[in-house]
Amino acid sequence: MAASQVAERVQELHLDDNGRGPGSESPERVRNLNIVFIGHVDAGKSTLCGHLLYLTGNLDERTLEKYEKEAKSKGRESWKFAWALDLTEQERSKGKTTDYGVASFRTATKHITIIDAPGHKAYVPAMISGTGQADVAILVISARKGEFEAGFERGGQTREHAMLAKTAGVRQLIVVINKMDEPTVQWSEERFREICDKLAPFLKQIGYRPQEVSWVPVSGFTGENLREPVHPSTCAWYKGGSLLQVLDALKLPPRPLDMPVRMTVVDRFRDMGVCILGRVEAGTIRSGDRLLLMPPRLVVHVTSITMDAEEVPLAEPGDNVKLLVKGVEEDDIHSGQVLCAENDPVEATTTFDGQVMLVEHKSILTAGYRCIAHIQAAAVEVVFERLLAEVDRRTNQIVKKHPKFVRPGSTFIARLSVAQPVCVTAFKEFAPLGRFMLRDEGTTIGAGVVVRIPTAKQRSEELQSTTESGAKIASSSV
Structure with a gap:
């Protein structure tokens, strides 16, 4: 994700000086939970993310009206929520996310960072990068007739995204059945069960246990069952919680606070100095720390730590942060490098x-x-x-x-x-x-x-052993 997009997103969402939107909860630092939205193209991931930001007070009415007006001028009024995370002209004109977008909000118990991953098969590498930063995956499925089938059958991205999330180490999965308000569905329990019955065996096959998977029907566009449980007059058969209630009930994964520092580098840019974007995997990073950038083993001085546009004194495992650093040039930094403890570097x-x-x-x-x-x-x-x-x-x-x-x-x-x-x-x-x-x-x-x-x-001993073995075979052949 480009630095300019991060800055633009913070401005467009009208976050305050502490990185919180209007109506957000207050001050004390709560542990972060990273959630990636994955699934087939056009399942409604960006709209769902944008509507969650709106319902949690992180997308205000004025900005939403602006998006709605701009979307309507392009004949795409239903994309207004998606534009909270789809920022580029290419994404907005085609309605397809090409790079993962990041935003955050708070629930009653958690600080949640959401990562909106692209669904098109041409952008799987960006989806992998986004999923690599997540603790939980929300697999978004379109309930519309034909759309679930297109994503789930061979060549669709539903299968590949679910498998990639499992491979990336995401152990908790929420399957969101979206577009339940669509005329071909109309909150049909039969359609919901049909999708669950087809998808559940596949998820079990790739390694997800039933207790690791939650199933939630929603409408990302109307907002039903996102913050408040869906009204019985709309859907009498669903007895579970809303999506935000399900997120609030999730257990935070264990955080390796006592291990040596490990932070994967996602991106870098220049903003009043050299900045590194990444996710802390282990240990804690404090302002003033000396770390090693591996490779090529360069000493980095951390001058400040920023999370959600707020400067913080330290970063813990699970935090997606921006570090302002000295000692390296922008060209020295590349995606995939690791910042680590100076006295215990990664190999x-x-x-x-x-x-x-x-x-x-x-x-x-x-x-x-x-x-x-x-x-x-x-x-x-x-x-x-x-x-x-x-x-x-x-x-x-x-x-x-x-x-x-x-x-x-x-x-x-x-x-x-x-x-x-x-x-x-x-x-x-x-x-x-x-x-x-x-x-x-x-x-x-x-x-x-x-x-x-x-x-x-x-490696040398193995090579010698292989050479000797080959010589014996050659000798016996002669």
Whole structure:
């Protein structure tokens, strides 16, 4: 997300000096919960986000009237709420989010940061970047006849987005069945159950347990069942809470406060100095701290911390923040780098072993295959140097060593390499830096976790062992 868009969004939402909109609750600092809105294009994600901002007092009447007037002039009156997060002319003219947008509001118990991810398949990399910053995902489904089916069937983004959220470590999922007011639906319980019955087995298949999934029918445009429960005269069969009530009831994930600092870099820009945007994954960052930017191991001095346009004394895990820093130039900073504790830096490597689940591929996969790996906010070309072992998905036991190839649907361990160093850790040691997703030709082909980072000595010994083994085979053949 561009810095200019962040500044414009703060101005358009009329946040006060403390980063709160009209009617927001007060002052004391509450823990942050990051929520990403995902789902197929045209499911109504941006409208839903904008209406939530309006109902929580973070989008005022004057600004909404302005959006409504501008949208009406383009013949798109129903897009007025979406324009709270879709800021560019391209997004507003086509009605398609192209980059993820960020805003926030408060509920009775939480400070919630919402991330509006793009739904079009052309912008999946931006969706991955947004989802990587989230604790909870809201999978938005259109109840309109034909639209749910288009998103859920092969080629739609509902399946891919749900799988990517799970792979990114998002453990809590809220399925919002949107557009329940639509003439082809009219708050039909039959349509709601039909969608739930088709979607639930798939979510279970990709790893979501039933207790991790909530189901909420809403209308993002009319606002029904967003803040207040839907009126029985409109929908007599739904007995659950409104979307905001469901969000309020969520448990905050554990925050690793006592670990060494780890903050993933999402973006950078210049605003009265060099600024870094990112999410704190572990530890606490205070104004005045010295941190290391990895790679290339540059010392960074934190001069101030800003969250939601408010300067704060410290940042904790789960906070999406802007750091004003000294000691580095803007060109030194790139998405995917990690700010870390000076005395306990994260490792940067060009080689790691990963356990991969190959979901989809046009043919067999062999050593030498190249694709794009998404590791946190970094997108890098990765090469499969060696296939080390094939693994039984049910038992996680090795069933075959050094296979010549693997097929779609298989799970295997491979040695992977990248041209430029990336910050990763073994998944068992620190999960947020131990996950990656694989994409090729615009399709997500697999997901994996880092098993280990081999040392130079280990790589040398393995190479020597392979060479000796090859020599013996050649000798016996002669």
